[in-house]
Amino acid sequence: LYLINEQLDQINEQIENSVVVQEALISQNKPTVIDFGTKALLIINTEEVTYTFLGEAEADPAKGIISITSPLGSALKGKKPGDVVTVPIASGTLTVTVFELLDVQE
Numbered sequence: 001l002y003l004i005n006e007q008l009d010q011i012n013e014q015i016e017n018s019v020v021v022q023e024a025l026i027s028q029n030k031p032t033v034i035d036f037g038t039k040a041l042l043i044i045n046t047e048e049v050t051y052t053f054l055g056e057a058e059a060d061p062a063k064g065i066i067s068i069t070s071p072l073g074s075a076l077k078g079k080k081p082g083d084v085v086t087v088p089i090a091s092g093t094l095t096v097t098v099f100e101l102l103d104v105q106e
Contacts, residue, residue: 014057031101034076036068039104042076043097052104053077072096 031038039052051066053076059067066073072094075087079098087094 018055018057030103033078033080034073034098034101035078037104039102040076040098041100041102043099044094048099050102 034040034053036053036055039050041048041050043049049064051064051072053068053073054065056067056069059065059070068074068077071089072087075085076096076098079085081098081100083098085096085098087096
């Protein structure tokens with residue numbers, strides 16, 4: 001019961017700190033830099049991957065959704081196509097190239 005109450009407290013805190021983003025406020029044009037709501041084609045080391053950058057609650061790396069506040073999201077926030085970033089991870093580093101920013105509908 002204690003663990004359930006603790007989880008409820010965490011959920012309530014997330015709700016209290018959340019911000020509703022209206023669709024009208026999200027740019028209808030192709031984004032120019034990585035930020036919340038951006039979908040990007042990246043080259044990580046030599047592998048092409050597509051990620052959408054959202055909040056922590058929506059994050060699901062297996063489905064291609066990364067938190068903008070995660071280490072990868074934080075390292076890429078504000079980056080544009082052509083930028084190369086080195087991201088430290090437990091087993092070393094990742095070299096990430098921003099290849100293209102995509103429309104969220106793509």
